[in-house]
Amino acid sequence: MGIVLDQIQTSTERNEDRPRHAEMLMIAHRTSTSAFRLTPSFVDFAFLAPLAFLLARPTGFQSLLGDGDTGWHIRTGDWMLQNGRIPVADFFSFSKPGGEWFAWEWLWDAGFSWLQTAGGMAAVLFASAIVICLSSALIYSITKNKSRNSLISLLIALVAMCAASFHWLARPHLFTFLFTAVFYQILDTGTSRKRRMMIALPLLMVLWTNLHGGFVAGLLIVGAYLGGETIRYLCTGGVERAAARSNAILYAKVLAACVAATFVNPYFYKLHRHVIGYLADGYQMKHIGEFQSISFHHPLAAFYEVLLVLGIATAFWNLLRRNFTPVLLLLGWAHLSLVSGRNISIFAIVASPLIAEAITSWIADLRTNDVEWIRRYASRFSRLCSDVDVMERIPRLHLVSGAAIWLAGSLLYAPAPPLRFQSHYDTAAFPVRAVDELQRRNLTGHIFSTDDWSGYVIYRLYPTVRVFLDGRSDFYGPVLGEEFSDIVGAKAGWDDHLKKYGVDTLLLPSNSMLSVAMKGSARWSCIYDDGVAAIFRPPSGEQQVSAPLSGGRESGP
Numbered sequence: 001m002g003i004v005l006d007q008i009q010t011s012t013e014r015n016e017d018r019p020r021h022a023e024m025l026m027i028a029h030r031t032s033t034s035a036f037r038l039t040p041s042f043v044d045f046a047f048l049a050p051l052a053f054l055l056a057r058p059t060g061f062q063s064l065l066g067d068g069d070t071g072w073h074i075r076t077g078d079w080m081l082q083n084g085r086i087p088v089a090d091f092f093s094f095s096k097p098g099g100e101w102f103a104w105e106w107l108w109d110a111g112f113s114w115l116q117t118a119g120g121m122a123a124v125l126f127a128s129a130i131v132i133c134l135s136s137a138l139i140y141s142i143t144k145n146k147s148r149n150s151l152i153s154l155l156i157a158l159v160a161m162c163a164a165s166f167h168w169l170a171r172p173h174l175f176t177f178l179f180t181a182v183f184y185q186i187l188d189t190g191t192s193r194k195r196r197m198m199i200a201l202p203l204l205m206v207l208w209t210n211l212h213g214g215f216v217a218g219l220l221i222v223g224a225y226l227g228g229e230t231i232r233y234l235c236t237g238g239v240e241r242a243a244a245r246s247n248a249i250l251y252a253k254v255l256a257a258c259v260a261a262t263f264v265n266p267y268f269y270k271l272h273r274h275v276i277g278y279l280a281d282g283y284q285m286k287h288i289g290e291f292q293s294i295s296f297h298h299p300l301a302a303f304y305e306v307l308l309v310l311g312i313a314t315a316f317w318n319l320l321r322r323n324f325t326p327v328l329l330l331l332g333w334a335h336l337s338l339v340s341g342r343n344i345s346i347f348a349i350v351a352s353p354l355i356a357e358a359i360t361s362w363i364a365d366l367r368t369n370d371v372e373w374i375r376r377y378a379s380r381f382s383r384l385c386s387d388v389d390v391m392e393r394i395p396r397l398h399l400v401s402g403a404a405i406w407l408a409g410s411l412l413y414a415p416a417p418p419l420r421f422q423s424h425y426d427t428a429a430f431p432v433r434a435v436d437e438l439q440r441r442n443l444t445g446h447i448f449s450t451d452d453w454s455g456y457v458i459y460r461l462y463p464t465v466r467v468f469l470d471g472r473s474d475f476y477g478p479v480l481g482e483e484f485s486d487i488v489g490a491k492a493g494w495d496d497h498l499k500k501y502g503v504d505t506l507l508l509p510s511n512s513m514l515s516v517a518m519k520g521s522a523r524w525s526c527i528y529d530d531g532v533a534a535i536f537r538p539p540s541g542e543q544q545v546s547a548p549l550s551g552g553r554e555s556g557p
Contacts (some may be wrong), residue, residue, distance in 0.1 A: 040400040042154045042392055046140035047401045049158055050132040051408060053165050060420025061125045061412065064170040068430065068452040069471040070124070071459025073171065076103055077113025086266045090475060092458055094446045094466035095501055101475050102267055102274045107210040108172035122412040122423035128170040130405070131178055136161050138181040139352055146188060146353035149360040150392040151385045153352075156359070160352040162303040164345035166294070173342070176214030179204060180349050183218050187225055188353065198254050205261035213275060215262060217346050222258055224332060226251035228325025235322065274474065283478035285340075294341035304344055308334060311351040314358040326354045360385075425456060431507055431533030435460045438507070438535065448498065449507040450488065453533075457507065468501060490517035506536040 040048075057063045072092060080086060080103075090101045103109065115123040139160055143153040164177065182204060186197045201222070208215040226248060233244035265271050278284060285291045294301060315330040329350050337347035363385075366378035411421040425432055431453055438447075444464040449457055454470035469476050469484045476484075487494045490513045498506075506524070508515045510531055518524045518536050528535040 037395060037397050038399055039396065041394075041396040041398070042144075042150050042388075043137055043140060044396070044398055044401045045154060046157050047133050047137040047398075048404050049161055050136050050165070050168070051129060051404060053161065054129060054168070055420050057420075059426055060418075060422070061129070062420075062422055062424070062426050064125050064128050064168060065121070065423075065425050066429070067169045067171060067471070068455030068459075070170045071455040071457075072470050072472070073105065073109045074113050074116050074124070075458050075462050076106070077109035077111070078117075080106065080110050081113055081117075088267075092462065092467060092470060092472075093476075095468045095480055096476060097466070099475065101472070102271055104213050104265070104267070104271055104275070105172040105211060106266065107207070108175065108212065112170075119413075120423065124170050125423050126409055126412055128168075128174055129408070131174045132168055133405075135174075135177045135181050135349075138178070138185065139349055142181060142185045142188065143353040143356045145185075147356035147360045149356065149385050149389065151388045152359050152363075153356045156352050156356045159303050159306055160348035162300060163307055163348045166298065166300045167290075167342055167345050172212040173214055175208070175211045176217060177345055177349065179208045179211075179215075180217055180221065180346050183221055184350060184353070187221065195250065198250070201254055202257040202261040205258045206264045209262045209265050209271075214346075216275070216279075219255065219258055219262075220332070221329070221350070222251060222255045224328040225325050226255055227328050228323075231324040232322065235324075278474040281478065283481060284473055288473050290342045291340045293338060294344065304337070304348075307348055307351050307355065308337075310355045310359070311347070314351070314355050317358050317361075318354070330354060428532065430456050433530050434507055434528060434533035434535055437528045438465075438505070443505055443535075443537070445504045446502055447505045447507055448487070448501075448503045450509065450512075451484070453507060453509075468503065488512070488514050490514045495521065495523060504538065508534055508536070510534045 054060060054063065075092075076087065079091065086106050087101060087103045090096055090099045093099075112124050112127065115127055119126075136157065140153055140157040143157050144150055147153050167173070183201065186201060189197055201218075205215060205218060208218055229244045229248040229251060233241055233248055236244060262272065263269060267274070294304070296305065311330045311334055315327045315334075318324075318326040318330075333343065333347040333350050336343040363378050363382060366374055367382060369375045369378065408421070411417055412423055414421065417423070427433060431449075435457065438461065444461075445466075446468070447454075447457055447461075447465050448468045451469055451471050451473075454467040457465065457467055458470060469480055473481065483497050485491075487497050494514065494517070506514075506518065508518070510529055510533060515526075515534050515536075519526055523538065524536045525539040526534055527537050
């Protein structure tokens with residue numbers, strides 16, 4: 001491999017009069033041996049990049065369990081596998097028992113419950129990481145097909161994955177990332193193959209609808225293609241107008257078929273009514289963290305900013321070229337990503353191929369720039385990209401990716417896995433030791449906790465306990481949401497709400513406002529506090545228990 005790179009470097013410095021492309025083809029032919037095919041390609045780099053990003057975090061794979069919702073999703077799947085049916089009423093809460101519930105991610109719940117039963121939480125994290133890696137490799141593939149430039153495509157794909165990584169959690173929405181990329185690849189395929197491949201979109205939509213509520217993104221993407229061709233039809237004439245009309249009709253049929261496919265779910269049209277009502281609920285949009293705009297002080301915000309600036313520039317570049325579909329995709333998803341942080345990942349997927357295509361064209365234009373040094377460096381970079389493209393055409397066996405995945409799986413299942421390969425909830429962020437204490441004391445009943453921790457409580461203690469409110473904000477609604485906010489904020493009347501719902505145990509962050517208020521209440525006694533979580537019960541002569549503080553991470557169930 002070193003000889004190959006030396007040859008390429010030497011070739012770069014030679015006189016430009018020599019047929020460079022033919023020379024690189026000769027080099028590629030000489031190096032196209034079995035040994036070279038074992039080396040990683042850019043596809044391998046794109047596939048393994050998310051794994052590297054995960055392991056660069058202090059908690060590694062544990063960061064995929066940064067949200068308690070994984071817990072109630074798995075227990076929902078357990079219930080389905082035990083009862084052989086999909087739930088229609090709640091069985092986790094005491095604040096809204098038996099209420100109508102749409103488990104709209106039931107397919108993920110059942111599948112990952114089976115994984116958790118068969119292989120433990122390590123299997124859940126491993127499968128989630130594989131989905132992220134596949135999405136990354138697919139984003140690179142789409143970007144390369146669009147731009148025809150391997151080097152630029154890899155760089156943009158890596159920036160996109162960095163921007164999307166803040167929402168990497170072992171939850172159903174990871175499949176929305178994957179399906180968005182698949183939809184985009186099919187829609188962006190050449191005209192000759194597109195019509196045949198589009199038959200798959202409604203079938204994929206059936207799966208997507210039952211895996212995650214983000215299936216709406218697929219409809220919006222198809223709608224952008226329909227909208228772009230409709231605008232082109234209105235703004236052009238002749239042969240181009242006829243082609244735009246034909247494409248618009250095709251996209252309209254595909255969109256109609258995809259909409260029809262979304263009705264293939266256990267709740268039929270009621271799911272759509274529920275989703276529309278949820279998205280239109282102003283309270284949820286204002287109070288649920290995932291629907292809020294991100295802070296640009298976030299360490300990963302810089303990658304998003306790069307994509308945002310380049311995406312807007314690319315949109316105007318396409319507008320000047322009268323390519324309206326990219327304009328709708330870029331500006332539409334840029335707006336949605338600014339409104340809600342959870343849309344950043346979809347914006348990154350949609351924007352990457354279009355940005356790479358634009359950058360490739362801009363660099364090509366710079367090769368004829370009037371400024372000599374700009375022209376010189378643009379030409380050098382273009383030659384480098386051309387050389388890389390030739391080498392990337394050599395078939396590879398992708399053994400490096402396979403070996404890396406095998407190694408990661410082995411470490412996850414090691415008897416004493418390294419810190420970054422541990423597959424349990426982080427004791428610094430979740431009440432692991434406090435729940436151990438609840439189990440030791442055999443305390444059951446109605447537990448009030450934060451919405452995030454309640455998902456973990458369900459994972460550990462269901463069915464012996466019920467919670468006040470967990471991460472299913474679409475189920476609980478704004479009324480319970482307001483009462484929950486009043487309680488956790490220790491607002492006037494917080495204890496009356498607890499009496500109203502018959503709360504007998506509270507599990508709270510040790511330094512929360514409510515914990516401070518309860519320690520001054522005569523009606524409640526703190527029976528446990530480990531510095532992370534505190535347990536409160538009505539006074540019964542029990543002494544407060546102080547667990548030893550520890551900076552380490554202990555295994556959960």
